[in-house]
Amino acid sequence: MDRLSGLDASFLYLESGAQLMHVCGLIVVDPATIPGGYDFGSFKKELSRRVSDVPMFNRKLKTVPGGIDFPLWVVDEEFDIDRHVHRLEVPAPGGERELSEVAGHLAGIPLDRSRPLWEMHVIEGLADGRIAVFSKMHHASVDGVSGSNMISYLCSLEPDAPPLDSADAPGALVQQQRVPGDWELFGRGVVSTVAKPWQLARLVTPTVRTLVETGRRARQGTAMAAPLTAPRTSFNGTITGHRSIAFTDISLDDIKAIKNAVPGATVNDVVLALSGGALRRYLEERGELPDSSLLASVPVSVHSESKRSGRNKVSSMFCRLGTDVEDPRERITQMSVANANAKEHHKAVPADTLQEWAEFAAPRTFGLAVRMVSDLRLAERAPVIHNLVISNVPGPPVPLYFMGARIDALYPLGPIFHGAGLNITVMSNNGEIHIGAIACSELMPRVWDLVDAFPDELKAMKAAVLDA
Known part of the structure; x- marks a missing residue:
């Protein structure tokens, strides 16, 4: 059972219409390096192939009845790439300012929690002939390191080479996991709730030790x-x-x-x-x-x-x-x-x-x-x-190719x-x-x-x- 941790779930609970908890990235690529040239249909088809077995792309949330425990990740049996990958064109003259306006608008739209929590928008029409890809993934699903690792499932060291981590993608194992029923989840939630006082007791000693150490460092002037x-x-x-x-x-x-x-x-x-x-x-x-x-x-x-x-x-x-x-x-x-x-x-x-x-x-x-x-x-x-x-x-310290297109810039946005x-x-x-x-x-x-x-x-x- 792929249950969210408390920290993962906290990013769901902290989210509101104003305080959006997804992590964004703006990737600027050169389509001239794509073998056979760029075509959006082919681009989306290849992207669909690469994400099909990677859990972070094809899982969605399942809530526990009564909300007494954290949600879990389950495979979306109705996964549809068309709901996650979109195409649009930047307004003329297609410069950095126009691209940033489009990215800002997309960043302010929440993700649909009924589907896997990610989107990609392929942005065409840049004045220099390049293409931008604006991605969004919910913070409940990735942090900075795991979000960066996401690139390894979609990128390669050469335009026509396989993805960096394609051999290690753990999707097949996740696909075989059994999804517990509502009553089972409710029972697990009750057990987890009952156990929390004992878990809290175990935290007291290390927490007090940390507070004492912080006080000591503050007196010495070596605290953060x-x-x-x-x-x-x-x-x-x-x-x-x-x-x-x-x-x-x-x-x-x-x-x-x-x-x-x-x-x-x-x-x-x-x-x-x-x-x-x-x-x-x-x-x-x-x-x-x-x-x-x-x-x-x-x-x-x-x-x-x-x-x-x-x-x-x-x-x-x-x-x-x-x-x-x-x-x-x-x-x-x-x-x-x-x-x-x-x-x-x-x-x-x-x-x-x-x-x-x-x-x-x-x-x-x-x-x-x-x-x-x-x-x-x-x-x-x-x-x-x-x-x-x-x-x-x-x-990465070396050039990477996103779906065959050389990455010229990658701007992360938290x-x-x-x-x-x-x-x-x-x-x-x-x-x-x-x-x-x-x-x-x-x-x-x-x-x-x-x-x-x-x-x-x-x-x-x-x-x-x-x-x-």
Whole structure:
């Protein structure tokens, strides 16, 4: 039985018409490399063939009667590729701005929970002759790492080669799983509910140990940044269902050169410092730069450490972005020290803590909390937990071909939340770093102003670090 974990299910419970919990990706490909040329019908047929045996593409949700336990994944016996793959054309003149408007519109449409929770939109009509593919997958089904692995089922190292993981796709095993009946599911749910007090008791000791360790590190000044200490900005409020998207590319070699020039720094430190500098420029131009640094929630994969089942195996660190520091080199140096402390602090927290606490998530409680935050606009009154989410997802170091088309860019786009209406996600790909930003349109209508600041900030960082 393929039951959702508490953390997987929490993304279902947190979703509302404004707070959409799907993960998006914008892939820009060159159709000239497709053997035999591009044709949408052939493209969709090949995509259907590749996803037919991959569970994340052909499973749907089955709820437990009474909602007393988390849903489970079952194979959709009526799977129809036409309900998941669509074709449209970008408006003239077919540039980046027009593409981002289409992507923003698609990002604001919820997925249909009666079907497998994914969609792909093939977008034609780009001025340079390329094609974009906008994908959506629900966060209940994938996290950053598993979402990135999805690419391996659809991509190859050569235009006419088989998919990277086609031999390892576990679809056949899932197809043979028996689907329990409603009474069996209800019985399992009752047993699971009865056992929760004992499960909770087992969490007390490691949780207390974590709190004691956090207190010790706080006294020593080696703790990660604390939530609820973020300054308020214009994008920290109650979000709507409208999305604005922007994207850009920077050189991975430039990031590595800066990293190598600052002792102790990592690529992630430089990326976070770059984001902090771009945000500083954006806020300063609007006359909104806070005196204290912005605080980012940075997802951390625990796939290698976690022993629990589930698609989402993730924890989180809180990092100050140095938006109060003008000098780029000083910002990176501070980031390096703070992140080293945050990583050590994070290692002291058991990898499965978030997953284990999420097992006690109650659908009605989550739903009520989301409605209360939205209806009472608590995100504008309560302290700011964190300003935004920033994710750094490792990508392939070599060229990849999506359905035979060479991938020129891959922009990941994560969800946004009430109180944190901006998400920045970066992915490395064949020597480039692709940056995708998604925001609530009402809170940040000009997200391109932020994204356009990244290349300018990178030039400033190179001048401060490499030319000094």
